[in-house]
Amino acid sequence: MKILVCISKVPDTTAKIAFTENNTKFDTNGVQFIVNPYDEWYALVRGLEIKEAQGGSVTVLNVGGAENDPTIRKALAIGADDAVRINFEAKDALATATQIAEFAKAENYDMVLFGKETIDYNGSQVGGMVAALLDQPFISNASKLEMDGNKGKVERDIQGGKEVIEVEAPFVLSAAKGMAEARIPNMRGIMAARTKPLKVVEASASADATEVVSYELPPAKGDVKLVDADNPAELLELLRNEAKII
Amino acid sequence: MNVIVYANTNQNKVHKSAFEATSYASQFASKHGGKVTALATAEAEGLEELGKYGADKVLQINDSKLADFKPELIAQALKAAAEAEQAEVVVLSHDLSGKSVAPILAALTKGGLVSGAVDLPNTDDGFVVKKAVFSGKAFAHTKINAEMKIISVMPNSIEKKENSKESNIESFDAALGDSRLNVVEQKMESTDLPLTEADKVVSAGRGLKGPENWEIIEELAKELGAATACSRPVSDMDWRPHHEHVGQTGVAIRPNLYIAIGISGAIQHLAGVNQSKVIVVINTDPEAPFFKSADYGIVGDAFDVVPKLIEAAKEMNLASN
Numbered sequence: 095m096k097i098l099v100c101i102s103k104v105p106d107t108t109a110k111i112a113f114t115e116n117n118t119k120f121d122t123n124g125v126q127f128i129v130n131p132y133d134e135w136y137a138l139v140r141g142l143e144i145k146e147a148q149g150g151s152v153t154v155l156n157v158g159g160a161e162n163d164p165t166i167r168k169a170l171a172i173g174a175d176d177a178v179r180i181n182f183e184a185k186d187a188l189a190t191a192t193q194i195a196e197f198a199k200a201e202n203y204d205m206v207l208f209g210k211e212t213i214d215y216n217g218s219q220v221g222g223m224v225a226a227l228l229d230q231p232f233i234s235n236a237s238k239l240e241m242d243g244n245k246g247k248v249e250r251d252i253q254g255g256k257e258v259i260e261v262e263a264p265f266v267l268s269a270a271k272g273m274a275e276a277r278i279p280n281m282r283g284i285m286a287a288r289t290k291p292l293k294v295v296e297a298s299a300s301a302d303a304t305e306v307v308s309y310e311l312p313p314a315k316g317d318v319k320l321v322d323a324d325n326p327a328e329l330l331e332l333l334r335n336e337a338k339i340i
Numbered sequence: 341m342n343v344i345v346y347a348n349t350n351q352n353k354v355h356k357s358a359f360e361a362t363s364y365a366s367q368f369a370s371k372h373g374g375k376v377t378a379l380a381t382a383e384a385e386g387l388e389e390l391g392k393y394g395a396d397k398v399l400q401i402n403d404s405k406l407a408d409f410k411p412e413l414i415a416q417a418l419k420a421a422a423e424a425e426q427a428e429v430v431v432l433s434h435d436l437s438g439k440s441v442a443p444i445l446a447a448l449t450k451g452g453l454v455s456g457a458v459d460l461p462n463t464d465d466g467f468v469v470k471k472a473v474f475s476g477k478a479f480a481h482t483k484i485n486a487e488m489k490i491i492s493v494m495p496n497s498i499e500k501k502e503n504s505k506e507s508n509i510e511s512f513d514a515a516l517g518d519s520r521l522n523v524v525e526q527k528m529e530s531t532d533l534p535l536t537e538a539d540k541v542v543s544a545g546r547g548l549k550g551p552e553n554w555e556i557i558e559e560l561a562k563e564l565g566a567a568t569a570c571s572r573p574v575s576d577m578d579w580r581p582h583h584e585h586v587g588q589t590g591v592a593i594r595p596n597l598y599i600a601i602g603i604s605g606a607i608q609h610l611a612g613v614n615q616s617k618v619i620v621v622i623n624t625d626p627e628a629p630f631f632k633s634a635d636y637g638i639v640g641d642a643f644d645v646v647p648k649l650i651e652a653a654k655e656m657n658l659a660s661n
Contacts, residue, residue, distance in 0.1 A: 188452070216472065226444040253534065258527070303451060305483050315632070318637040320639065323640025
């Protein structure tokens, strides 16, 4: 199996979210960046497990500038064989997907794996777009993937339940909880990651279909209104008469 | 601007989120002019009701290729419908169906997609849609520059308004390709109220001490007409089924009311629930970080507080509302 795992660089879950330049830029000051958790825990680890069972290779791909290289090395430390970075500022999902599809087309991957969404833009977009651009089937929010040679059996989350799907490689899939257990890189992996190949590919021309014009923080939450533990009925009165939701 | 809405159906029923998407499209169209056409890809109960929320017309495809959920074929059908109706805007729900279909449609039409919209588009300067980003910690105003504008609406974020139209159901033919996905089984959960659609959610965490203590959580949920949920450790320890796990790795929800019992409020949990309209926290620890994100709180023992809440809810007869 020749497997491509697309990874995004995102601020750590606990990062403070703030904006600069008149609320048009994310403030990266003091922010730790990580591999998008769904890409790492589910897509990458499942890709590695399939490779370990069936043989083949796992390549990680990131779209971004050279500042992303340390994050890409983290994915190599977890066990990917090599990495590709497409030198392109990923601002719009369709433009990003176009870059990935252009690259993947020539490489004939058996599967291209994504996390279900990134924890920064929460788009759930790039995977489905890449599938369409490659004219391959797309399975979103998959919680299980079993491969038997070329044949895949996938479980995906649907509204109110799950669906079992059969699909033959090549395909594109976005991974959700249940797919795999997170792996912690060991010292050997971290050492090996330093010398694994990280190829930089120049971007092809593509236009942005969307752009963020400004960001906004939600209004600060007021103080919590505490209700006496001896009189919880008051809570329901507040929910009915003040919040008007019951 | 004419608008196409994806009226998603499952098991021969129009999904609740399809009515929200229709209402979103209708509120947009009544401001900017244009017709709203809903597209259903199966025969389903409730199609005539789409008119109630502002669909001028309902198109229905009858094609055996669409017997199962095939996102790429649905995207093809939406593209064909948009061409037939000369629509520049397509609205879907940002639920599990929309997350599959919308990006494929965007790639097929070279459209600009804003997923998880929480407000109507602002057209003062271009076509700008507000969406939640950073797992609910901020919003982005995203401008769509492409000709085809695709919006997936965050469930439970737009008020569903009635705007009755005399809408006819017309059959629609679209030349569809062949899907390479073969659906072999659907496993539906037995619950009547899927978490992502519930207006009210009662959720509990490790503070409950064991799965045998969930009776009070279920009873409170029943009295409030709420769905039940849980924190990650609870689902990891198999105290509760995995589909109940809300938080960053589990399901993200935005009900009108979220009651968290015995959950400390780790940032990963908050990421899945912080867009709830009203948050109530019940915890023995007054220092629990969750209180900082809560609207209402009770510092107290769940085993003491929850039974009293159940009694009070019974007296107020909330379940019948």
